[in-house]
Amino acid sequence: MKELEKHEKEVYSKWDMDLRENRLVIVHKMILEEKPEKMLDIACSSGKFSSCFIKNGWKVFGIDISDNVFYAKERGLEAIKSNITEGVPFKNESFDLIFAGEIIEHIVDTDFFLSEIYRVLKKSGILIITTPNLASFENRMRLLFGIYPIWVNYSIEGTGHVRSYTPKVLKKQLNQHDFIIISHEGNFIPILPQFILNDVNFPLLSLTRNFYPNLSQCIILKAKKR
Numbered sequence: 001m002k003e004l005e006k007h008e009k010e011v012y013s014k015w016d017m018d019l020r021e022n023r024l025v026i027v028h029k030m031i032l033e034e035k036p037e038k039m040l041d042i043a044c045s046s047g048k049f050s051s052c053f054i055k056n057g058w059k060v061f062g063i064d065i066s067d068n069v070f071y072a073k074e075r076g077l078e079a080i081k082s083n084i085t086e087g088v089p090f091k092n093e094s095f096d097l098i099f100a101g102e103i104i105e106h107i108v109d110t111d112f113f114l115s116e117i118y119r120v121l122k123k124s125g126i127l128i129i130t131t132p133n134l135a136s137f138e139n140r141m142r143l144l145f146g147i148y149p150i151w152v153n154y155s156i157e158g159t160g161h162v163r164s165y166t167p168k169v170l171k172k173q174l175n176q177h178d179f180i181i182i183s184h185e186g187n188f189i190p191i192l193p194q195f196i197l198n199d200v201n202f203p204l205l206s207l208t209r210n211f212y213p214n215l216s217q218c219i220i221l222k223a224k225k226r
């Protein structure tokens with residue numbers, strides 16, 4: 001696991017999220033609808049996304065394994081450098097909302113991860129979670145032609161993903177941890193390989209997002225703590 005942690009730090013310390021991603025546009029809207037007074041961004045990186053909520057007067061906290069947390073602090077987040085696989089370093093029922101974007105696929109013990117999120121969420125608190133969709137249209141086509149699925153790894157090299165989800169499986173696991181699913185949305189249906197055509201270089205592709213979310217590139221779930 002030390003090798004995985006080292007890889008995560010090396011790869012994702014250089015990663016810069018693009019706020020034009022439809023995934024982030026949708027999550028941004030979901031968070032604004034909830035109006036959380038206190039929220040946590042797990043795997044916040046430099047705080048580029050979640051810092052925009054500070055202007056609403058909300059307390060925004062962040063956790064990340066990389067040194068990017070120092071940039072998050074500069075942007076106004078109360079950010080902590082921490083390895084999330086060892087637990088969420090906050091007291092019980094601390095947050096109204098938690099955003100866990102593109103992180104669960106990097107975690108081996110996902111049950112512990114979700115139990116920690118449940119612990120630090122307030123009663124009826126909101127979890128917004130996103131992860132690549134193993135059953136996306138592109139992956140179904142890849143398998144049909146004997147090509148390995150995208151965002152799925154057989155080694156710690158590459159994306160560092162160690163878990164893969166379909167919408168049904170992620171919903172099932174959240175239910176097992178006493179979360180109630182509120183909504184399931186997609187970001188876009190990858191009708192061509194994502195490195196050629198995606199929602200950033202061709203924004204109109206985002207119009208496909210809710211034709212059939214189970215085929216979308218990304219799983220976007222909003223859930224509530226029982």
